[in-house]
Amino acid sequence: MRHGVMLEQDTLASGDLDLSALVASFDQYTAFGATDPSEMAERIGNADCVIINKLPVNAELLAALPQLKLICVVATGVNNIDLTAAKAHGVDVVNCRAYGTAAVSQHVLCLMLALSTQLLPYANAVASGRWQSARHFCFLDYPIEELAGKTLLIVGHGELGSAVGRLAAALGMQVEIAERPDAKETRSGRVAFATAIEKADVVTLHCPLTPSTQNLINKEVLARMKRSAFIINTARGGIVNEQDLADALRTGEIAGAGIDVLSEEPPRNGNPLLASDIPNLIVTPHTAWGSQPARQRIVDQTVENIQAWKAGEPIRQVT
Structure with a gap:
């Protein structure tokens, strides 16, 4: 069973996006509007995929989540993720590109x-x-x-x-x-x-x-x-x-x-x-990227990333 957890949905969607394909990509989908870093381990739990935007993912967190296999970043920048640790733990990291x-x-x-x-x-x-x-x-x-x-x-x-x-x-x-x-x-x-x-x-x-x-x-x-x-x-x-x-x-x-x-x-x-x-x-408050079409493209690319990963042919892979 595929379980996906979205930890920062409010940074991406404000009621104006179609998330149905994203939800349908998992057998179980759990979404949180916002998450404190201290809550990440508990909220990810036994999920094999986590979807984040700017939350930090470090070696300590990854060590506490042995079942995690995929990190989907709903942005291009991945400087908030310890990529070396992700690779060491066998966690794939994918991002979104050219959406904005x-x-x-x-x-x-x-x-x-x-x-x-x-x-x-x-x-x-x-x-x-x-x-x-x-x-x-x-x-x-x-x-x-x-x-x-x-x-x-x-x-x-x-x-x-x-x-x-x-x-x-x-x-x-x-x-x-x-x-x-x-x-x-x-x-x-x-x-x-x-x-x-x-x-x-x-x-x-x-x-x-x-x-x-x-x-x-x-x-x-x-x-x-x-x-x-x-x-x-x-x-x-x-x-x-x-x-x-x-x-x-x-x-x-x-x-x-x-x-x-x-x-x-x-x-x-x-x-x-x-x-x-x-x-x-x-x-301006980091809004250059935030048009509705750009944010919908992020959702669509994330769905593509998840489906390709599930098929064993990951795309937009960072690690």
């Missing part, structure tokens, strides 16, 4: 456009009565930039980075792809990170969080960027040193930033980028 390309790329574009057009300052000014009392038909208190002709630097040129590049090119931007910061050589079609960062008008991050990308964007890098530059992060919070970015925005070292991810989510312990005095900063 349209949603994330349009969110990146939205942040770029909002920053360049000063969308929020103008909307807030209208809400506060500034337009109603204006002398002329308009007011131009906040400088508006055009993205056409500007240089976009993509850091991480996979599925998402490529999609953002296509959208930016349609706006007339010059698109450049950064080489890995620690690379010994620069591949054809890419530009060295150290020099490209100095020329970029917009930097957008799409790389995974690894030891080599932790704090990739720090005060030294920010100091080399144009004072008119924007930085967009829809990848992982730890790629950007958040205190350094807050300081750079306050001092005008760069012109603006659009952030969809933080180093701790939710930021219950505060975060330097949540201060109210940081100019030209837009922070």
Whole structure:
């Protein structure tokens, strides 16, 4: 009998998804809206498959669940799982891929456009009565930039980075792809990170969080960027040193930033980028991926992953 347990259903579905095929994939399906890490072992129990999003899976947990055979991650990132321990315990790990390309790329574009057009300052000014009392038909208190002709630097040129590049090119931007910061050589079609960062008008991050990308964007890098530059992060919070970015925005070292991810989510312990005095900063709550079609694709891919695993031919396998 196949028993599947979903531990974080509320992070994926809010009543607007069809979960029937997922439920039907198991003889027994148990779903929890949210789960504390301390509850994981008890709730997984004798299930042979667990479905998670961001909950941590470590060696200690795996050792306590000898019957567990499959971890389905309803996301792409698997940095919350001890993959070495999973392999040692004979637990397969599968994830979802390319489900949010349209949603994330349009969110990146939205942040770029909002920053360049000063969308929020103008909307807030209208809400506060500034337009109603204006002398002329308009007011131009906040400088508006055009993205056409500007240089976009993509850091991480996979599925998402490529999609953002296509959208930016349609706006007339010059698109450049950064080489890995620690690379010994620069591949054809890419530009060295150290020099490209100095020329970029917009930097957008799409790389995974690894030891080599932790704090990739720090005060030294920010100091080399144009004072008119924007930085967009829809990848992982730890790629950007958040205190350094807050300081750079306050001092005008760069012109603006659009952030969809933080180093701790939710930021219950505060975060330097949540201060109210940081100019030209837009922070969204990790929602770039969250369109209804993208979330339904996650469910559909998870069903595919489970069915392929049951047939002995796993797909989208991480370990």
